[in-house]
Amino acid sequence: MILAAALPLGFLAVFFVWPVAAIIRLGFTGGGVGAVLADADTWDLVVFTLGQAAASTLVALVAGLPVAFLLARCALPGTGFVRAAILVPFVLPTVVVGLAFRSLLPDGGVAAIVLANAFFNVAVVARTVAGLWSHVDRRAEDAARALGASRLRTFTSITLPALTPAIGSAAAVVFLFCATSFGVVLLLGGARHRTLETEIYLRTVELLDLPGAAALSLLQLAAVVAALVAGAVARRRRETSMRLRGRAETARRPVGGEWAVVAVAYAVVALLLVPIGSLVLRSLSTKDGWGLDGYRALAGTGYRGSLQVSGVDAAINSVRVATDATLLALLLGVVASVVLVTLGRARSRLVEAMDTALMLPLGVSAVTVGFGYLITLDALPGDLRTSAALVPLAQALVVTPLVIRMVLPVLRSIDDRLRQAAATLGASPWRVWREVDIPLAGRSFLAATAFAYVVALGEFGATSFLVRPDTATLPVVIGRLVSRPGELNNQMAYAACTLLMLVTVAIVMLVDCLRVGSVGEF
Amino acid sequence: MRRIVSLVAVALAISGCSVGGSGEQPGGRSVVLVTHDSFEVDPALLERFRADTGVRIDVRKSGDAGALTNQLVLTKANPIGDVAFGVDTTFASRALDEGVFAEYRSPEAAKGPQRYAVDDTGRVTAVDVGDVCVNVDTAALAARNLPVPAAYEDLADPRYKDLLVVEDPATSSPGLAFVLGTVARFGEPGWVGYWERLKANGVKVVSGWEEAYTQEFSGSSGKGPRPIVVSYASSPSAEVGADGLPRTAAVLGTCFRQVEYAGVLAGAKNPDDARKVLDFLLSEPFQAQVPDKMYVYPAREGVALPEAWRKAAPLPENPAVLPAGDIQANRERWVEQWRAAVPR
Secondary structure: OHHHHHHHHHHHHHHHHHHHHHHHHHHHHOOOHHHHHHOHHHHHHHHHHHHHHHHHHHHHHHHHHHHHHHHHHEOOOOHHHHHHHOOHHHHOOHHHHHHHHHHHOOOOOHHHHHHHHHHHHHHHHHHHHHHHHOOEOOHHHHHHHHOOOOHHHHHHHHHHHHHHHHHHHHHHHHHHHHHOOOHHHHHHHOOOOOOHHHHHHHHHHHOOOHHHHHHHHHHHHHHHHHHHHHHHHHHOOOOOOEOEOOHHHHOEOOOOOHHHHHHHHHHHHHHHHHHHHHHHHHHHEEOOEEOOHHHHHHHOOOHHHOOOOOHHHHHHHHHHHHHHHHHHHHHHHHHHHHHHHHHHOOOHHHHHHHHHHHHHHHHOOHHHHHHHHHHHHHHOOOOHHHOOOHHHHHHHHHHHHHHHHHHHHHHHHEOHHHHHHHHHOOOOHHHHHHHHHHHHHHHHHHHHHHHHHHHHHHOOHHHHHHOOHHHOOHHHHHHHHHOOOOHHHHHHHHHHHHHHHHHHHHHHHHHHHOOOOOHHHO | OHHHHHHHHHHHHHHHHOHHHOOOOOOOEEEEEEEOOOOOOOHHHHHHHHHHHOEEEEEEEOOOHHHHHHHHHHOOOOOOOOEEEEEEHHHHHHHHHOOOEOOOOOHHHHHOHHHHOOOOOOOOEEEEEOOEEEEEEHHHHHHOOOOOOOOHHHHOOHHHOOOEEEEOOOOOHHHHHHHHHHHHHHOOOHHHHHHHHHHHOOOEEEOOHHHHHHHHEOOOOOOOOEOEEEEEOOHHHHOEOOOOOEOEEEEEEEEEOOEEEEEEEOOOOOHHHHHHHHHHHHOHHHHHHHHHHHOOEEOOOOOOOOHHHHHHOOOOOOOEOOOHHHHHHHHHHHHHHHHHHOOO
């Protein structure tokens, strides 16, 4: 067990704690940290950062829960597509989404920032909550209804308590994503609305003001830890065991008032498709009407050979890098979740601390981590600083907490007596895992895999820093194209977005089609 | 059992997709070229260089020019490459002050690049010129019965009210270059007064070039509302219509000279081959392809520009310039002053 715990914690120590500590220490040696902390502007940044993150989280929750209901409880045709399509926002480079929101909401300001952040994160809520919801036995709800409880009452006293762990998990992840949201805030907030994240970026990358960046990084860290601890306290003892069921048993055709919820869910999906649709339209629009020039150019290497790799090659590169990151993150995330569940029966404080630590990479600026790598990783054999291997490693750092948040609530919900019964009947620990945990939590593993893929596919920051030109991924190609003049470059950028969406939907639908032992199979 | 078999099959299929599954490049001498995101080169040229010298160029991109410079500064004790390209006028001084580069005077430097030298220490050499200028949508101005503006002062003329869009100098490299151009033109503190006049004249500020040019500017494919934008001298070459005539023009009286430099890194593991790479960046074949690949002008003299460029995007002859040292010393203060004078 100690060995198993050492794997994710060791990874976290080497690829997160060490680089971040080193860059913050370097900032402190420069002096002037105190002056930044004493500045009133700094505290305005903290307030705005947390405020916009909380608002975005709320919007994502409100929009995501009806979609979760649709995915988990409704046996309707087309749900598979919805399940995949809502993940598309996640892979789109923030610069193109920012531009789309800018043109849809020209005078946006804070509202545009909140909506754009929520746009990226509805899928986190919908899929995390649906992962648990689809396994929750619905007979308790049916019993409550039979005993005369209203739909609302049934939802608030039966369904909601059962879903709390997943909702808490999703809220924590979304909050961290929104608190560190960079491109959207930069593009939609401009000079008026700045966050800790955009300010850390400017100070580190453009000004090399490391003391200022260190002060802000410490504040970011403190804010994130405070938010995580608050979340952990809120969901303490809520993650209780219950009887989990296979999705096939719990999903059915909606009846009566459920159709209203389904309608809301479809409305949310339709709203998600508006910015997405505007990107597709742009890929087809030319000065003189409509055309496929962008797609034709993307199939080759662009206008006058302006791309080093064709769009197809970039798509293949994307899938390759994402595969590595996904496998690594699944390994780390599932091992960490199992350790947390196993330890959780005895030592809850230790588990909470470890759980919080594993979430931190989501809440700390990618720039802080990236510049930390520059001054630390050369001490490791093979100088990883400029190695292509760092791309999946950096992506796994972000993806692992997501895997944990999707898998852990489900594993914790499994009644431990099932495992004990299996062990009593002579099953080895491995066999218990295979016969009890995997069948019951299988869907959440798949959901986590799909998510990991999507985050890795869309990752831009670390990849654009580290990837070699001949192995450029689609988001990197889009970033290049959108920063060039000329109609064709623009069409190609949006055609590449469309390609990225198609690849994403294809991969997610493929992963969702796998049936790693859902309960219905035995 | 069937489940295990299918899992193994999936695992095998996945491992075929992985980066680890693809072969690493073969050994031999190699030079790591650290550069910014905008670097592009014809792969055939890299191949030819390798055939000629036996040296493979390993390109590593590292964000924009600022990110590149600051990474070089942070890693100067143990550099992340052998040669760096892409440190520009705005950041050259920081890199030189920090001792990032080692002296190397390329024999190719005398063929033009020398004109743009930062100082006489021979540590960095100009590779290309990418001036930042105001661009106009000529047809849109004609439709408003307005002449093409000629200089900075015209942009503050009420006739051009609400027509200009610029980038925030704190977050955008062309935005900063344009502000530096106004500092060079009006001096201190006159440039702040000029910006106050621009503000009164309805200048719109956005955070990045992408938004300014592709979304707000009417001369690009985004067909935005504003016919005047801060972009590059080279941008009109990409906006040539089907009739072969340019649809936009750079206002040559509003240009600020941006030069991009390359140099051999101090402490490079392979300095000899790194010098060959620097010579390669200054060579005729590489210089000839920088317009198409990177939308910049060659630093070498006598390299022909592509056809579309000669018509639509000639190199500005008298751009504003500021010494790299002045920029380094004042950049932060100027940006702060700008932010105080021109809030949105």
